[in-house]
Amino acid sequence: MKVIKVAASVLKVNDTIALENQAAFRDNNVFVVNVMGSPGAGKTSLLLRTIEALKDNIRIGVIEGDIATSHDAELIQATGVPVVQINTEGACHLDAMMIKMALTHFNLAEIDLLFIENVGNLVCPAGFRLGENARVVVSSVPEGDDKPKKYPGMFRIADGVVLNKIDLLHAFEFNINTFKEDVRRAGELPIFEVSCKTKDGLSVWLDWLGVKKK
Amino acid sequence: MKKVHEISFAQSILDIATNTALQNNANNVLNIRLRIGEYSCINLDSLQFAFSCISQGSLAEGAELITTGCLGSDTIEVESIEVDE
Ligand SMILES: Nc1nc2c(ncn2[C@@H]2O[C@H](COP(=O)(O)OP(=O)(O)OP(=O)(O)O)[C@@H](O)[C@H]2O)c(=O)[nH]1
Ligand SMILES: [Mg+2]
Numbered sequence: 001m002k003v004i005k006v007a008a009s010v011l012k013v014n015d016t017i018a019l020e021n022q023a024a025f026r027d028n029n030v031f032v033v034n035v036m037g038s039p040g041a042g043k044t045s046l047l048l049r050t051i052e053a054l055k056d057n058i059r060i061g062v063i064e065g066d067i068a069t070s071h072d073a074e075l076i077q078a079t080g081v082p083v084v085q086i087n088t089e090g091a092c093h094l095d096a097m098m099i100k101m102a103l104t105h106f107n108l109a110e111i112d113l114l115f116i117e118n119v120g121n122l123v124c125p126a127g128f129r130l131g132e133n134a135r136v137v138v139s140s141v142p143e144g145d146d147k148p149k150k151y152p153g154m155f156r157i158a159d160g161v162v163l164n165k166i167d168l169l170h171a172f173e174f175n176i177n178t179f180k181e182d183v184r185r186a187g188e189l190p191i192f193e194v195s196c197k198t199k200d201g202l203s204v205w206l207d208w209l210g211v212k213k214k
Numbered sequence: 215m216k217k218v219h220e221i222s223f224a225q226s227i228l229d230i231a232t233n234t235a236l237q238n239n240a241n242n243v244l245n246i247r248l249r250i251g252e253y254s255c256i257n258l259d260s261l262q263f264a265f266s267c268i269s270q271g272s273l274a275e276g277a278e279l280i281t282t283g284c285l286g287s288d289t290i291e292v293e294s295i296e297v298d299e
Contacts, residue, residue, distance in 0.1 A: 004238050009291045
């Protein structure tokens with residue numbers, strides 16, 4: 001018997017497919033944002049506000065990831081932008097293959113900005129690249145200020161953090177400085193303090209999107 | 215659109231193990247040591263099951279997967295394999 005050292009990282013088939021998605025997006029000039037965060041953080045609400053603000057100027061598309069329902073996709077559909085629903089049937093995250101299949105339902109040449117709403121989860125989606133240009137974590141005041149500390153993996157891979165529901169700050173013991181410090185520990189990320197209810201702070205988020213897209 | 219991604223990981227692990235065994239003139243893989251990152255979202259039971267299915271008839275048929283967790287990472291690594299010469 002003999003032990004052979006290998007030290008090879010297992011090629012994630014997911015990464016290969018993510019690269020194919022990325023090439024398709026690049027060829028069609030589509031800017032893709034992967035929106036992640038806990039269940040109920042406000043991912044769909046943020047998309048609805050963003051679509052409302054931008055849809056007259058930019059051609060937007062949405063892929064909705066959901067474990068079982070099409071509730072969020074119906075809300076998006078009502079805005080008139082093209083939306084494709086992916087039901088993961090139990091899986092806690094979207095993967096690149098699901099996106100590749102969803103893309104067959106879009107004409108990418110007719111989209112400038114594609115949002116992918118991931119399954120509500122602060123752990124698993126971080127490990128699966130989809131071929132996106134930017135990854136955004138939506139966190140919200142009622143979840144508590146300790147999320148960046150408890151789920152650093154998600155914040156480490158993010159390009160931007162949206163702190164939603166700031167209209168509720170008065171009702172929760174939420175220390176915004178603690179939140180920011182722990183985000184900074186994960187990386188130099190922009191943090192957008194917004195309320196999708198009152199629309200406070202949304203313009204800074206929209207400006208960032210615009211700059212990123214260029 | 216259910217997708218059990220453990221199958222694709224199992225395939226990749228099998229390829230690495232059998233290629234390494236062949237390069238070392240071994241014809242039987244007894245076990246495979248893996249490091250699995252805490253964020254890799256791998257279900258170890260599914261991985262073991264997928265591996266036992268797809269390894270049938272290969273050099274690694276019946277090989278045991280020995281896993282160690284790895285904090286703060288989303289990668290999966292084949293550390294070493296043990297072979298019969
Ligand atoms: N007070 C307040 N409520 C909000 C705000 N944004 C969203 N909500 C509410 O929070 C709840 C969840 O919002 P969603 O946008 O559905 O959250 P989500 O992240 O898409 O949730 P899942 O898709 O289930 O993971 C809804 O009842 C929203 O009306 C906000 O800024 N302030
Ligand atoms: Mg939603």
